[in-house]
Structure formats: structure tokens, C-alpha cells
Amino acid sequence: MIFCIVLALFTGYIFFKYAVLALKKTPETKTYSPLVQRGSILDKNGKPLAVPTNFYHVGVTPSAIKDLGNFVKLFSPVLKIDEHQLANTISANADSNFVYLKKKIDQNDYEILKEITDKNGLFSAVRFDRVPGRIYPEKELASQVIGYMGSDGTGLAGIEYTEQNLLSPPVNPDAPIDVEGKNIYLTIDANLQFKLEKIAQNAIERTHAASLMMVAAEAKTGEIISYISLPSADLNEYSKATPAQMKDLPATESYEPGSVFKIFSISAFFDSGAISENDTFYCDGIYEKKTSSGERIKITCLDHHGWITAREALKF
Incomplete structure (x- = not known):
């Protein structure tokens, strides 16, 4: 009888310990993922054109939401999604383990939703995934030069793409330490870019x-200080851009610079002393020349201008 009592007590103790362990929350084993702080893109004077930030994807486990009506009332205003639409999304995925409600909310909305989640005990139902992002303070300014970044943190166009490894250096998985990217300074002058874009838009x-x-260049150094391609896209809303807004015209379109390079030719004539500002030339509407091979070259003008100076020739 004593043995049975001891055995019963021992068995009860085992069941008790098992119940405690079964109900106890198992601590998650977390492997450290190094953070990469992406570098900024700035103009020649240090004006920020692309700066790093964090965005968050908001998702839920539908089965963990006990009061759907209350949930959508709390989350709908912050997510800016209609209550009925939000409820339908969650209900339609009732059998799923997880569904995203909205992607890429900003830091401010995240903090509001996190407070609502903690206050109402919804942490088992709601998940926030942090994703690296970008803010472009000047919106569409020099958009084709700056380029844009994908949702995975990789540059997909412009400087964001060509300088990816400088802006966001690859991490070493064997030495998981946080990494800081380099800042990129462009030769672009944002103030001049803004003024010229306004003229171009008009x-x-x-x-x-x-x-x-x-394209505007510094004559003495050749630095590109303004690079304009219109139409252009707001880099903060790049996913909504049209193909025409994405196109980098100076880099992709063929261009015949004949009239532009007449300026360089005449400048060279002045510098060498071959002509002076007061020399005049007769324009009768046509220029003909026969080469040594017998080929006859014929160039026509838009009008008959008579005797004009080099400056007037450029003007006409």
C-alpha cells in the first residue's frame, strides 16, 4: 500500500512536470542577422537626394483574430483600407496561416499599429516585417540619375544600381557584424537642376x-551639373511610374549634335585668331564644295541672310 501511494505520487509528479513543460513557451533560437545601413545619395553640395529608412509589411494570422469587427475598426484608419474590404481580405484567407494586409507602411504608421497591437493583446495575430527602404526628399528631381531601389534593398536603376556595392556592401555570413554603406556625392547641383527642370517643364x-x-556641364572640368529627362517620375512612387517617365533620354536616345558643335568650331576659330568678331561672311542660302575625288557637297540654309558676322551666323 505504501509502495502504491509512493508510485501514485511519483506518477502525479511526472504528469505535473510534463504539463508545465508542455504549456511553457519554448524560447525561440534566434540567429543574428547583420544589419546593413545603406548609404545616402547627395548632390555636390551635400543636399540629400536619397536617404535610408525602414518600411514595414503588416500581416496577420486570420485564425488568431478572435474579434474581427473590433480588429478592422482599430486597423482600418491607420492602414487606410476600408473596413469592409479589410474584413473581406482576412475572411477570404481564413484557412491560411498568414496573409499580408499592407506592404511598405512608414515608421510613423508602424509605431501606431504596434501600440494598438500591444494594447489589445494582438501580438499573436499580427506580424510586422521590417524591410529596408528609401525616401527621396526631392521626389522627381534627377530621377533617372538617382534611380530607385527594389523591395529587397537592391538598386534596380541609376546610381542606386551602378553603385550598389558601395551604398550597401555585401555582408560576410561568417562574421555577422553590422555594415555601414558609403555615401555617394554626385556632380549634380540640385539647385540648378531644380531651376532648369522648371524651365524645361514650362x-x-x-x-x-x-x-x-x-544636360548642363561645367565647361572647365566637364562635370555634369544638371541632367534632365522629362517626363520624370516621383521616386517615392516609382511603382506607379509609366515607361515614358522611367526612360533615361540622354543615355538612350540618339542625338545629332551638329548645331551644338558649331559653337565649339567658331570658338576654336576665335581662339586661333583665324577670324575676328567683326569679320563678315556672305550667306546666299547655299554652300557648295567639290572634293578632290569629284564628289560635290551641297549644304542649304534656311534663308538668304546676306553679309553676317559669326555671332549672327550662330543666331540664325
Whole structure:
């Protein structure tokens, strides 16, 4: 009898210990993932054109939501999704383990939703996935030069793409330490870029042109200080951009620079002393020349300008 009592007590103790272990939350084994702080893109004067930030994907486990009506009332205003639509999304995925409600919410909305989640004991139902992101303070300014970044943190166009390894150096999995990317300083002058883009935009509206490109360079160094391709896209809303807004016209379109390079030719004539500012030339509307091989070259002008200076020739 004593043996049976001891055995019963021992068995009860085992069951008790098993129940405690079964109900106890198993601690998650977390492997450390190194953080990569992506570098910024700035103009020549240090004005930020692309800066790193964090966005969050908001998802839920539908079966863990006990009161759907209350849940959508709390989350709908912050997510900016209609209550009925939000409820339908969750209900339609009732058999799923997980469904995203909205992707890429900003830090402010994340903090509001996190507070709601903690306050209402919804942490088992709601999940926030942090994703690296970008804010482009100047929106569409020099958008084709700066480029844009994908949702996985990889540059897909422009400087974001070509300087990916400088902006976001690859991490060493064997030495998981946080990594800081380098900042990239462009030769672009954001103030000049803004002024010229405004002039270009007015020209497009006035002439009803389909597109316009303009490149300004520092004459002494060759540095590109303004690079314009219109239409352009707001980099903060790049996923909504049209193919025309994405196109980098100066880099992809063929361009005949004949008229532009007449300036360099005449400058060379002045510098060498071959002509002076007061020399005049007769324009009768046509220029003909016969080469030594017998080929006859014929160039026509838009008008008969008579005797004009080199400056007037450029003007006409």
C-alpha cells in the first residue's frame, strides 16, 4: 500500500512536470542577422537626394483574430483600407496561416499599429516585417540619375544600381557584424537642376512636346551639373511610374549634335585668331564644295541672310 501511494505520487509528479513543460513557451533560437545601413545619395553640395529608412509589411494570422469587427475598426484608419474590404481580405484567407494586409507602411504608421497591437493583446495575430527602404526628399528631381531601389534593398536603376556595392556592401555570413554603406556625392547641383527642370517643364507645357532632355556641364572640368529627362517620375512612387517617365533620354536616345558643335568650331576659330568678331561672311542660302575625288557637297540654309558676322551666323 505504501509502495502504491509512493508510485501514485511519483506518477502525479511526472504528469505535473510534463504539463508545465508542455504549456511553457519554448524560447525561440534566434540567429543574428547583420544589419546593413545603406548609404545616402547627395548632390555636390551635400543636399540629400536619397536617404535610408525602414518600411514595414503588416500581416496577420486570420485564425488568431478572435474579434474581427473590433480588429478592422482599430486597423482600418491607420492602414487606410476600408473596413469592409479589410474584413473581406482576412475572411477570404481564413484557412491560411498568414496573409499580408499592407506592404511598405512608414515608421510613423508602424509605431501606431504596434501600440494598438500591444494594447489589445494582438501580438499573436499580427506580424510586422521590417524591410529596408528609401525616401527621396526631392521626389522627381534627377530621377533617372538617382534611380530607385527594389523591395529587397537592391538598386534596380541609376546610381542606386551602378553603385550598389558601395551604398550597401555585401555582408560576410561568417562574421555577422553590422555594415555601414558609403555615401555617394554626385556632380549634380540640385539647385540648378531644380531651376532648369522648371524651365524645361514650362517648355513642354508651352510646346505640347512629348519629351525633353537637357544636360548642363561645367565647361572647365566637364562635370555634369544638371541632367534632365522629362517626363520624370516621383521616386517615392516609382511603382506607379509609366515607361515614358522611367526612360533615361540622354543615355538612350540618339542625338545629332551638329548645331551644338558649331559653337565649339567658331570658338576654336576665335581662339586661333583665324577670324575676328567683326569679320563678315556672305550667306546666299547655299554652300557648295567639290572634293578632290569629284564628289560635290551641297549644304542649304534656311534663308538668304546676306553679309553676317559669326555671332549672327550662330543666331540664325
